[in-house]
Amino acid sequence: MTIGRRGMIGALGIGRAALCGLVLALGAAPAGAEEGNVFSNLFKYGGTTVPPSQPKELEAAYCPTVDVPEGGAALTNPPGATAAGIRSQVSLGRVARECTRRADGSISVKVGVEARVLLGPSGAAGRFDVPFTIAIKHDDKTVTTRTRRVAVVVGPGEAQGFTSMVEDDIPVPAAMSADYEIVVGLGGAPKAPTKPKPRRRAPVAAAPSQATTSEAPVEAGAAQ
Structure with missing residues (x-):
């Protein structure tokens, strides 16, 4: 054609x-x-227009296992009681944690804890307060501390009770986000060590011929 x-x-x-x-x-x-x-x-x-910019993918957060300090896994009431004199005992159960990286490089930590209250030979049904302490540590120094008290009810005829709590949004600074510890225990936050108070000196009479004296401290009760 x-x-x-x-x-x-x-x-x-x-x-x-x-x-x-x-x-x-x-x-x-x-x-x-x-x-x-x-x-x-x-x-x-794949189109004539530019798609909206996607947020930058954040680096995965470092999330260490939870540490329980010595003596922090159980509490006895009253403290130091003999087996026959124990009214109740609190012990830790399962512990879980979750760590989320923030845009500024810091980390948000969520911790979940379970605990059990067991009546002792001298115990009775009632309401019990369980104290929890959650701490973030870096280089053996405490960075953040959270304390919580959760109630547990042991009913009549029962021998034990259970409780759980979740503490959210515990901050870890960006500078420490690659090396930190999560510490969970029963009881309140440990008290900072205090300096010993200086002992008061016993009053010493000055000699009549001297205006001032310079002597070593004399402890009260040392003189006979």
């Missing part, structure tokens, strides 16, 4: 018109939606 000169010219005219229309359509695309040009966006993003 032979296409005449006029038909070829007409086809070329239609092709030029279509191309002009395509250029006009592409030119009508919003300039703000272009990164380079429409064709590069098609190949790069």
Whole structure:
């Protein structure tokens, strides 16, 4: 089949018109939606517009296992009682933790703790308060401490009761996020060591011929 000169010219005219229309359509695309040009966006993003920027993926958070200090896994009431004199005993159960990295590099820690109250030979049914302490430590120094008290009810005729608590959003500074400890125990936060108070000196009478004296301290009760 032979296409005449006029038909070829007409086809070329239609092709030029279509191309002009395509250029006009592409030119009508919003300039703000272009990164380079429409064709590069098609190949790069699969569409003529640039998709919204995605948030930067955060590094996985370091989440150490929970440490229980010596003496922090159980409490006896009264403290130091003999087996026959124990009224109740509290012991830790399961412990769980979850660590989430924040955009500023710090970490948010969530800790869940279970505990059991067991009546002793001298115990009776009632309401018991269970004290929890959760601490974040770095280089053996306490950074953050949370204390909670949770009630446990042991009903008449029962020998034990259970409780659980969840402490959320415990902060770990970014500078310590690669090396820290999670410490959980029963009881209140350990008291900071206090300096011993200096002993008061016993009053010493000054010699009549001296205005001042310089003597070593004399402890009360040392003189006979």
